[in-house]
Amino acid sequence: MRRVAKIAAACLVSAALAVSATACGSTSSEKESGSDKGSGGKGGLKVGIAFDVGGRGDRSFNDSAARGGEKAKGEFGVQLKELTAKDTDTEADREQRLTDMADAGYNPIVGVGYAYAASMAKVAKEYPKTTFGIVDSVVNAPNVNSIVFTEEQGSYLAGVAAALKTKKDHVGFIGGVDVPLIKKFEAGYVQGVKDTNPKIKIERQYLSHGSDTSGFSSPDKGKEAAQGMLDKGADVVYSAAGSSGNGAIEAVHGVKGAWAIGVDSDQYNIPGLAQYKSSILTSVVKNVDIGVYDLIKSVHDGKPQTGTSTYSLAKNGVSLATSGGFIEDIQPKLDAAKKKIVDGDIKVKTTP
16 A cells, blocks of 8 residues: 655765755654665665655555565665655655665665655656656656556455455445545445445545645554444444554454455564454555565666556456455455456446
8 A cells, every 4th residue: 555655864875865964864764674784795786765654664555665675685685775754754855865865876766655756757857877666656757667556456356355244234444645546445445345235335534635644654543443433333444544554453353243454465464463363354465565676676687677567456466365264255256356357347446
C-alpha cells in the first residue's frame, strides 16, 4: 500500500550531505539497519531507498520495499542507504534529499510512494546519468522507472473473500489517506463485495486527507476507525492504510468472529503482529519488493530499467495471501474470480 514518498533527510551520507545536515535534521530520519557497513565492498553499487512515512518496520508497504533492497544486498553486495520521511516534510525537503543522494553517488535512487513524483521529475532531469525509481506513480523521464501495481485487482479478490466470510452481511474499508491511489483499493474491494453479494452493507472511512499523510502512520486512528465499524455491526474490515492498519487489526482481534484483511505484506506472517494472526483472514499482497529488486538488478547488470513497469494480478504483482488457511474453503471461488480478471471477463474499477 500505499503510500506517500516523502523522503527523509540524507544527513551524514557523505561530506556533500553534511553541508545540508542542519536543514534536514528536523524533518526526517535516517536508518542504517546495518545497510552501509561491510555490505558493498570497494566500488560496489550504492542504492538509496527513501521510505514513505512510517518507514521500515511499518509491517506493510515500506517493509515490502525493504525486502527488495535486502534481497539485492544479499545477492549483489550492494550498499543500502535508507531514509524515512516524516509527516512534516515539504516538497523542498524531498527535492533536497534526492539531490543530496545523487550528489553522493547513490544509483539507483528509489522513492517509495506516490507523493515523490513531482520532486523526482525535477531532480531526475538534473541528474540524467542517475537511474531513479518511483513506486506507485508515473514519472515520464528517460532515467526513471515507474513501478506501479494493479491494487484494485488484488482488492477485488479481498472483497470476494469478505463477502463470502461475513456472517452479518456487513463489512468495512479503511483508507489511510483520501487520494486516488487508495481509492483504487476501495474501488476494487467494493466491487468484489457487491459482485458477490449486492445486499452487503459496506462501511468506509479515510483517516486523513490531502497533504496530511498521518493516516498512513497512526495505528491509534486505525484502531478507532475499525472499532467504530465493528460497533456498527461489521465483522470483516479491510485496511489500506500503512502502519495505521496495524491498529485496525488489533481492534478486530478483540471481537470474536470478526476478521481483518491486511495489505501490502502478508501480515499473518509479520512477527510484530503474531498475537493477532488468528484474526487475519488474508492480506492483499503487493509485491513492491519485486519491483525494487528488479530495478536494482537492472542497474547492477548495466541495463537500467526505465519506463513504466506494471505488476498486475496476471504477473503475480498482486495476490491474496493464503497463510493461516482461513480462505481455504472459499479458494475455488477466489480462483474463479481471479481467472475472470486475468482473462478480461471482469473489468475492475479504479475509482469507487
